[in-house]
Amino acid sequence: MSVVPTEFPAGRRFGDRIGDRVLYGLTAAAGLGAVALIIGIAYKVFDGSSLAFSKFGFGFIVDEVWNPVKNQFGALDLIWGTAVTSFIAILFAAPLAIGIALYLTELAPRVLRDAIGALVEMLAAIPSVILGLWGILVLGPFMQHDLEPFLKSFLGWLPIFSGDTNANGGKGILTASIILTIMAVPIIASVARELFASVPADLKDGARALGATRWEVVRGVVLHATRPGLAAAVILGLGRALGEAIAVTQVIGSVTQIPNSLFGTGDTLASRIAAQYQGYGSNLQASSLFYLAAILLVFSLVVNFGAQLIVRRFEFQNTGGS
Amino acid sequence: MTDVDPRAQQLFLTDGRVRRRRIVNRVMEGLATVASATAVAVLVIVVVSVVRNGWPALNANFFTTSPSFSAFGESQGGILSSIVGSVILVAFATLFAVPVGVLGAIFVSELAPRRLANVVRLALDVINGLPTIVTGIFVFSALVLAQGQSALAGSLALAIIALPLIARSTQEVLRLVPSSYREAGLALGAPRWRTVVGIILPTSLGGILTGTTLAVARVAGETAPLLFTTSLAATTVTWDPTQPVQSMPLTIFQYAEQPDPSFHTKAWATGAVLLFFVLLVSLASKFFLARARRKLSG
Structure with a gap:
C-alpha cells in the first residue's frame, strides 16, 4: 500500500474530508456489496430448497427417482451424471491442455506462438449455446454414425462401450463429455501457459547443461x-x-436413469435445472430444483476453495512460510 | 577422426539409451504439437460449421424483421427482436456491473485494510466460480418470483457474472500503477479522493476498458441466467426493460430444439451473428489489454 500521511494539517479543507469519506463509503459499499451478494445467493438458494429439504432431507442426495407425477424427487442420477461427464471431460482436457501449454511455451516458433495462443483463447470465447448447437447438429450425428460404432467395434467388450449407438441420435454421456472437454481445455491451457512461462530460465538452463533433452x-x-x-x-x-448447464442440456438427452454405457443418455444437476425452466408442476418440484442448485453451489465452493488451498500451500512451501 | 579420443567419441554416438531418450523426446514433442493442432482444428470446425450452415439465412431481411411462423411450423422472419433484446440486456448488465466492479476494485487495492480486502477478493472469486445457472435461479427467487420476468432481471443476472471480471481486470491494472504516482499526488497536498479520481482512475482506464469488453463478450453469449429471468417474451421488438425480451443466445437454444430444419438454419445464422460479435469484442479486449500494459510498463 502507498504512503499515507497520518496527521493532516489543521487547516485542511472541509470539502476534502467529505470527499475522502464519500470515496471510502462508495468503494466500501461496492466491495462489501460483493460479499453481501454471495451470502445473499447462498441464502436464497438454500432458502428456496427448504420445502424439498423438509420433505426429503439428505435422502434427496442418494435417491435416484425424479418423478414429477408422483411428486417424488431425488438427485442421485444427476450427481452421478455430473460426476461422470466432468470426470471424462477432465480426463481428456487435462493432458490436451497441458500439451498445448507446453507447445506454446517450449516448442512453438514465435509467430505461431502468438497466433495459436490467440486461437486457443478464441475457443474459450465461443458461447456455450453455440457449442451446444454444434453438438446437436454436427457432433451428435458424427458420434452416432462414425465414432460410436468405431469405438464399439474395437472396445465393445467393455461394458461402457457396449450400448446401442443408434438409440438417441448421438445424444448422450460421451457427446456431453466431449463438449465439456472443448470448454475446459482453453481454461486449463491458459493457466498452465502462465505457470510454465513463470518457471525460472536458470533452472531450465541448468537441466539443459546437464544434457537433458x-x-x-x-x-x-x-x-x-x-x-x-x-x-x-x-x-x-x-x-x-x-x-455447465446449457450445452450439456442440449446434447445429453436429459433422461434420468443411470445408463450402463457411455453411449446412453443421462442428465446432470445444472442441465436438469436448465431443462425445466418453464415447466415445473408443483412447488415441491420448484423447490427440488433449488435443492439441485444448492448441491451445485456446494460443489462449486468446494472446487473453488480446493484450488485456492492448493495454491496457498504451494506458495507456503516455496517461500518457506514467510 | 583417428586422433579423437575414443571415450570422447563415445559421447556422440547414439547408443541405445541416447536413442531411446531422443525418441521419447520426439514423441512428446509430437504429442504437444498434435494437442495444439487439435484445439485449432476444433475452433476452425466449429466456426466453419456455424458460418456455412447459417449463410443461407444471412440476408438483410434477417437483421430487419422479427420472427414469425408459418402455418406449417416453419420459421420465417429474422431476429431483430433478439438483437435488440441482447443489446438491452448487455447494456444494462454493463451499466450495473461497471461502477460496482471498479469501485470494489479500488476498495480492495487502494483503501481497504488487508483483512477486509482479502474477504472481498475471496467473495469475488467465489462469484466468478459460480455456475451461471445458480446465478439465474438466484435472481429468479430474489426478483422474478415477486415481479415476473423482465429484461432488467436478466441484466441483473448477467451483471453478477460480469462483476468479478471487471473487478479483477481493474485490480490488475491498479497494481501496475506506479506507487510514485500516488505519492506524487499526496505530496502535492491533494487529498486521497483527488488522487484516486484525478490520477489513479485515469491511469487505469485501459484496465477498466479491458475488463468491460471482456465482460461484454462473456455475458453476450450467456444463456443459462436468462432462462429463468427473461425467457417468456413476445417475438416483437421491445425497448422496454421492464418487459421480458428475446435474446440471441435463447433464440439459438430454443430454435436448436425445434424439429423443423428451417429453425436450425436460423439458429446457425443467429449463432454466426453472436459469434462474430463475441469474437470482435474479445479482440478489442485483447487490444485494450496490450495497450494498457504497454502504457504502464513502457
Missing part, C-alpha cells in the same frame, strides 16, 4: 515446479465442467 527438461523441471499450480488449473477446469 527438451522433454526431460519439461518433465524434470517445468512440470515438477508447477505441479500444484497445474492441479489448481485442472480443478478450475473441473469447476467449469460441473456447472
Whole structure:
C-alpha cells in the first residue's frame, strides 16, 4: 500500500474530508456489496430448497427417482451424471491442455506462438449455446454414425462401450463429455501457459547443461515446479465442467436413469435445472430444483476453495512460510 | 577422426539409451504439437460449421424483421427482436456491473485494510466460480418470483457474472500503477479522493476498458441466467426493460430444439451473428489489454 500521511494539517479543507469519506463509503459499499451478494445467493438458494429439504432431507442426495407425477424427487442420477461427464471431460482436457501449454511455451516458433495462443483463447470465447448447437447438429450425428460404432467395434467388450449407438441420435454421456472437454481445455491451457512461462530460465538452463533433452527438461523441471499450480488449473477446469448447464442440456438427452454405457443418455444437476425452466408442476418440484442448485453451489465452493488451498500451500512451501 | 579420443567419441554416438531418450523426446514433442493442432482444428470446425450452415439465412431481411411462423411450423422472419433484446440486456448488465466492479476494485487495492480486502477478493472469486445457472435461479427467487420476468432481471443476472471480471481486470491494472504516482499526488497536498479520481482512475482506464469488453463478450453469449429471468417474451421488438425480451443466445437454444430444419438454419445464422460479435469484442479486449500494459510498463 502507498504512503499515507497520518496527521493532516489543521487547516485542511472541509470539502476534502467529505470527499475522502464519500470515496471510502462508495468503494466500501461496492466491495462489501460483493460479499453481501454471495451470502445473499447462498441464502436464497438454500432458502428456496427448504420445502424439498423438509420433505426429503439428505435422502434427496442418494435417491435416484425424479418423478414429477408422483411428486417424488431425488438427485442421485444427476450427481452421478455430473460426476461422470466432468470426470471424462477432465480426463481428456487435462493432458490436451497441458500439451498445448507446453507447445506454446517450449516448442512453438514465435509467430505461431502468438497466433495459436490467440486461437486457443478464441475457443474459450465461443458461447456455450453455440457449442451446444454444434453438438446437436454436427457432433451428435458424427458420434452416432462414425465414432460410436468405431469405438464399439474395437472396445465393445467393455461394458461402457457396449450400448446401442443408434438409440438417441448421438445424444448422450460421451457427446456431453466431449463438449465439456472443448470448454475446459482453453481454461486449463491458459493457466498452465502462465505457470510454465513463470518457471525460472536458470533452472531450465541448468537441466539443459546437464544434457537433458527438451522433454526431460519439461518433465524434470517445468512440470515438477508447477505441479500444484497445474492441479489448481485442472480443478478450475473441473469447476467449469460441473456447472455447465446449457450445452450439456442440449446434447445429453436429459433422461434420468443411470445408463450402463457411455453411449446412453443421462442428465446432470445444472442441465436438469436448465431443462425445466418453464415447466415445473408443483412447488415441491420448484423447490427440488433449488435443492439441485444448492448441491451445485456446494460443489462449486468446494472446487473453488480446493484450488485456492492448493495454491496457498504451494506458495507456503516455496517461500518457506514467510 | 583417428586422433579423437575414443571415450570422447563415445559421447556422440547414439547408443541405445541416447536413442531411446531422443525418441521419447520426439514423441512428446509430437504429442504437444498434435494437442495444439487439435484445439485449432476444433475452433476452425466449429466456426466453419456455424458460418456455412447459417449463410443461407444471412440476408438483410434477417437483421430487419422479427420472427414469425408459418402455418406449417416453419420459421420465417429474422431476429431483430433478439438483437435488440441482447443489446438491452448487455447494456444494462454493463451499466450495473461497471461502477460496482471498479469501485470494489479500488476498495480492495487502494483503501481497504488487508483483512477486509482479502474477504472481498475471496467473495469475488467465489462469484466468478459460480455456475451461471445458480446465478439465474438466484435472481429468479430474489426478483422474478415477486415481479415476473423482465429484461432488467436478466441484466441483473448477467451483471453478477460480469462483476468479478471487471473487478479483477481493474485490480490488475491498479497494481501496475506506479506507487510514485500516488505519492506524487499526496505530496502535492491533494487529498486521497483527488488522487484516486484525478490520477489513479485515469491511469487505469485501459484496465477498466479491458475488463468491460471482456465482460461484454462473456455475458453476450450467456444463456443459462436468462432462462429463468427473461425467457417468456413476445417475438416483437421491445425497448422496454421492464418487459421480458428475446435474446440471441435463447433464440439459438430454443430454435436448436425445434424439429423443423428451417429453425436450425436460423439458429446457425443467429449463432454466426453472436459469434462474430463475441469474437470482435474479445479482440478489442485483447487490444485494450496490450495497450494498457504497454502504457504502464513502457
